[in-house]
Amino acid sequence: MKLQQTTMRTFSFIISLFCVCSLQAQEQVPQVYPEIYGLRIGTDLIKASRNFWDKDYKGFEISADYRYNKRWYLAAEAGYENRLKTDDQLSYTTDGMFLKIGAEKNFHQNWLDMNNLIYVGGRYGFSLHSQTLHSYRINTGDAYFDEEMQYPELKSTGLMAHWLEMIVGIKAEVVDNLYIGMNVQLKGLFYQKQPEGFENLYYPGFGQKYSGNIGVGFGYGISYMIPFKKKIIQPVKQQENEIKKR
Incomplete structure (x- = not known):
């Protein structure tokens, strides 16, 4: 009887010890989460x-x-614009396509499985377009007569522009792989081919030109990420990597 009680106590102790060790082992298993790598495609809602x-x-x-x-991140934008501009002094249409390529760096410290971005980047932009001068007003030099409106319907093709821009923005994941974002751009024009007897005032992808060949822009977009691979990151390992990068 005593031997049986001793055996039961020993067996109970072993079971208890096994349960404690199992719990400790589970507590020591680090949490992991994936960092998603893929191609994000979207459009400008504005x-x-x-x-x-x-x-x-x-x-x-x-x-x-x-x-x-x-x-x-490597980044690019491409598109097409046709814009008619009319005011008291002139009327013209700009028509053409554009391409911008560059890169951006994410400064947001994501938690767990978040993949949001707060980024700063740069772009090289290029446009190929045409411009049609519909009308313009000239000063007759006579105080007794109004300024005279001219209607040349002058079309110039083969125009182009090259510029650099800085972009700052955010992208937030609203549901799995679907992002909403906004950004602002500061642009500097460094080369252009202009029409004879007139000046480029608007460029596809660049927007309206202001004094000093400077332009500004704002974007609000939606995009979807096509995942290619997931890199599993452990929080402890990630902290070590962050320390090394600093």
């Missing part, structure tokens, strides 16, 4: 919606970025 509320505009923009490593 340009897309403008086709409906602005009768003098037609255009679109397709954007894409690819995650090169933990912080850096």
Whole structure:
């Protein structure tokens, strides 16, 4: 009887010890989460919606970025714009396509499985377009007569522009792989081919030119990421990597 009690106590002790060790082992297993690498494709909602509320505009923009490593993304935008501009002094239409390529760095410290971005980047931009001068007003030099309006309907083709731009923006994942974002751009024109006897005032992808060949822009977009691979990261390992990068 005593032997049986001793055996039961020993067996109970072994079971208890096994349960404690199992719990400790589970507590020591580190949490892991994936970092998603893939191609994100989207469009600019401002340009897309403008086709409906602005009768003098037609255009679109397709954007894409690819995650090169933990912080850096390769990025590009391409599109088409047709814009009629009319005011008291002149009327013209700009029509053409554009391409922008560059990169951006994500400065957002994501938690767990988040993949949001707060980024700063740069682009090289290029446009190929035409411009039609519909009308312009000239000063007759006579105080008794109004300024005279001219209607040349002068079309110039083969025009181009090259510029650099800095972009700052955010992208937030609202559901799995679907992102909403916004950005602002500061642009500097460094080369252009202009029409004879007139000046480029608007460039596809660049927008309106201001004094000093400077332009500004704003974008609000939606995009979807096509996942290519997932890199499993452990929090402890990630902290070590962050310390090394600093």
